Amino acid sequence: xxxxxxxxxxxxxxxxxLLDVRGRLFLAHDPRRGALVLAAGVxxxxxxDVAGIGLGIFLHSRSAYATGWMVxxxxxxxxxxxxxxxxxxxxxxxxxxxxxxxxxxxxAAPVREEADAP
Numbered sequence: 679x680x681x682x683x684x685x686x687x688x689x690x691x692x693x694x695x696l697l698d699v700r701g702r703l704f705l706a707h708d709p710r711r712g713a714l715v716l717a718a719g720v721x722x723x724x725x726x727d728v729a730g731i732g733l734g735i736f737l738h739s740r741s742a743y744a745t746g747w748m749v750x751x752x753x754x755x756x757x758x759x760x761x762x763x764x765x766x767x768x769x770x771x772x773x774x775x776x777x778x779x780x781x782x783x784x785x786a787a788p789v790r791e792e793a794d795a796p
Contacts, residue, residue, distance in 0.1 A: 680745070684745055687756060688759065703773035715765075716769065720762055724753070728750075728753075731751070731753070736752065737752060738754055
């Protein structure tokens with residue numbers, strides 16, 4: 679049993695939290711709505727995993743880097759943490775993109791007005 683994979687996932691998740699808090703991106707921007715969206719994403723992907731397991735598409739195999747702890751048949755604890763990280767990363771990227779596009783359009787607005795002036 680090794681905690682390497684779980685440890686790296688938790689370290690990556692901590693990085694997402696720091697990015698979120700520093701930029702007030704997702705959970706730091708609106709905690710209630712953010713938690714709801716994050717939970718919905720994780721539940722969706724867990725349901726996807728359960729469907730894949732039921733169809734025999736996804737099967738857990740032992741790894742020297744994983745803990746071996748299972749939260750359900752064929753679903754290791756690392757899968758849940760990975761899905762949490764994946765959804766959090768996606769939402770941070772969405773909010774970063776929204777902020778960058780808003781900043782870009784705000785910066786470009788005065789230039790357009792000057793160009794349109796007679």
